[in-house]
Amino acid sequence: MVEQKFVGFKCKACGRVMNPKHDRCLTCKGTEFEEVELPKVGKLITYTKLYALPVGIEMPPLTLGIADFGGVRVLGQLTTDDPKIGMLLKPVWGKLRKLNDKDIYGFKFEPL
């Protein structure tokens, strides 16, 4: 499997790094971006343990959180059921859910 990179999109005009990708920079409306790797360690700023699940996710609870990776906040599933605000996390590639009978993959966050 090709190694998946945990990236942001850096505006070539003003330098702002965004995740997700936008077609125009939210700061300067620039349209040229380059992929840049985000820091490998993020800090958890908020989370929830979700018991009422949407279709395609089988086992409650699903733990979701927002972590700050060097000033870029990213949302993802947490691999722990015991999250703590401020804990350090690293992105790991894995299966997120099923959508229309297809397995969807992406980055989850694992405690360091």
Added chain:
Amino acid sequence: MRDVAIIGAGMTKFGRAPGDLMDLLAEASLRAIKHANAEKEDFDAVYVSNMMAGETSHQTAVASSLADRIALVPAAADRIENGPASGGSAIKNAFMAVASGCYDLVLVTGGEKMTTADTDIITDLVATMTHPTAEYIHGVTLPAMGAMLTRLYMERYGLTERHLAMVAVKNHANALKNPYAHIQRACTMEGAMSSGIIADPLRLYYVCPISDGAASLVLCPLEKAKKFTDKPVRIAGFGQATDVQALQEREDPIVLKSVKIAAERAFRMAGVTADDIDVAELHDAFEILEIAESEDIGFFEKGKGHLAVEKGITALDGELPINPSGGLKARGHPVGATGVAQAVELVWQLRGEAGERQVKDPKRALSCNFGGFGNNTVIHIFERGW
């Protein structure tokens, strides 16, 4: 620009309705038309707010269908979809059409039929409003967003679960006085705080129910309103604003910037401030939102909204009653109907027609209809037009 008045308002009972979406839309529309004394009038247009008819009722182009169903033909008809703020958007479109001079008599009807689908299907449909790659694919639901915002509030401002329960208890108590409300059941602090967890720290009682229902308004130029009613309600202003879609990408995720900007725009247009508002209907799909919106609109300082709830300021007999109808929590939240239902409640409140839940002598009112998870908010300011 012409002054615009609401001359009639009506709604169906919210809850689990026996009829289908078209039955609901027709019932609310005819009630509003009757309330406006406009039964024999020819309407220029109808705006129908609805979020998910295609998915839950397997029916599209519902505005044209309503024009046929209640004999508005050949009136213009449009369906307006802006997620849970569809109702606010429909009122805004109708307002602009009348204010501009394009139309003289306009119907706005919002409705949703949700209880026919399973809860996990509805949860998923609503979740499709979130960012497709940055939120949705990870399993995010709207309650999950509400929960993450709540936790930010707990960390930064010392909000506790008790504050969420206080909002729920207040809104349930108000709904008990509202015959149109979905949930007609008193709720106690203990009951709320021992209900099942939906998305930690949110329990069942801090989350709105899934409801069917419809609500409707009739609009015309204020100068022509006297022909229909002695108590026209003037739309003094509106404000609408978007925000970045993903919660985590916002400047400060704890600030509902679309609410802030929409409120500023509405206040500027109406030429009033937050202090001039006597009663408000806010979008408490999650109880944290009533608190956060009350701050970002400018009623209370940021981080102090929960203290206002604690002091009873937002109670029915408080200085600024919020959600006299019971709010989304207890009146219910048929998504496409909600923004219109907020306006219906405020029209009744301003006219002194709100029965047991009547707020004392309000002159000016504000509604906040919050779309997506705060990435598209519509605010209206209403005042007595007599």
